Amino acid sequence: MKNIIQLNEVDVYFKEYKVLSDLTFNIEEGDYIGIIGPNGSGKTTLVRSILGLGGEVRGEIVVGDRRNIAYLPQLTGSKSKFFPAKVREIVATGLLKNKSFPKFMTRRDHEKVDEVLKELQMYDKRDSLIGELSGGQKQRVLLARAIVSEPKILILDEPTSALDPKLRDKLYKLISELNRNKGLTVLFISHDVGTIEKYVDKVMYLDKKLVFYGTPLEFERSEEIKKYTGSLKH
Numbered sequence: 001m002k003n004i005i006q007l008n009e010v011d012v013y014f015k016e017y018k019v020l021s022d023l024t025f026n027i028e029e030g031d032y033i034g035i036i037g038p039n040g041s042g043k044t045t046l047v048r049s050i051l052g053l054g055g056e057v058r059g060e061i062v063v064g065d066r067r068n069i070a071y072l073p074q075l076t077g078s079k080s081k082f083f084p085a086k087v088r089e090i091v092a093t094g095l096l097k098n099k100s101f102p103k104f105m106t107r108r109d110h111e112k113v114d115e116v117l118k119e120l121q122m123y124d125k126r127d128s129l130i131g132e133l134s135g136g137q138k139q140r141v142l143l144a145r146a147i148v149s150e151p152k153i154l155i156l157d158e159p160t161s162a163l164d165p166k167l168r169d170k171l172y173k174l175i176s177e178l179n180r181n182k183g184l185t186v187l188f189i190s191h192d193v194g195t196i197e198k199y200v201d202k203v204m205y206l207d208k209k210l211v212f213y214g215t216p217l218e219f220e221r222s223e224e225i226k227k228y229t230g231s232l233k234h
């Protein structure tokens, strides 16, 4: 498999503070990776560095064209009930971001919006206002916006924290399907250790450095990681 993201001896700083140290790893095309680790361990900083949005990076990050990456950040708070945008308009903004000026939607663009809404079972809600939707539905609208431009890489930052366990499971399954059916490479930051492992191909455990990177089975069996996480609890 082809490498789609490569990090070579990467450190990330905020001013003098080194948040991430000596990261060297490859992500292969089509991988589904769960990124886990304690609070403040640098998970968001890592994905933002890959996106070219975070901290001061020393070392080498190779990602090719960043326009091929879609980012679904943490869902914080709920948009006002009166936020005047409709579901299909919000999804359409996912196509406009890569267009040069003047930006307008073609008939094909409208079809793409409809297709992705059908895929995520939100087509019936296409004319609803975003503020009128439930947390899980909002999440799917934002996911639709992220994937409507057919990115090669999808990065999700803890998108499940506002969802109940049933909806979480649904989102994990949906992302698995996108990974399998579209060959989408997925980086999924999660606090759901134990659940995310059921869906991903690889687990990345960060704690300011790369502590573990391997399959869920290797992760489960690793004595080293047991010792490491055990020592954090004391």
Ligand SMILES: Nc1ncnc2c1ncn2[C@@H]1O[C@H](COP(=O)(O)OP(=O)(O)OP(=O)(O)O)[C@@H](O)[C@H]1O
Pocket (backbone or CB within 6 Å): 014, 019, 037, 038, 039, 040, 041, 042, 043, 044, 045, 046
């Ligand atoms: N813009 C910033 N300026 C200064 N320090 C920052 C900035 N962003 C993050 N940090 C610091 O970097 C460290 C790692 O933060 P980060 O958000 O990457 O961790 P995380 O693993 O995603 O945490 P959580 O699981 O709590 O979301 C923290 O100590 C945080 O305070």
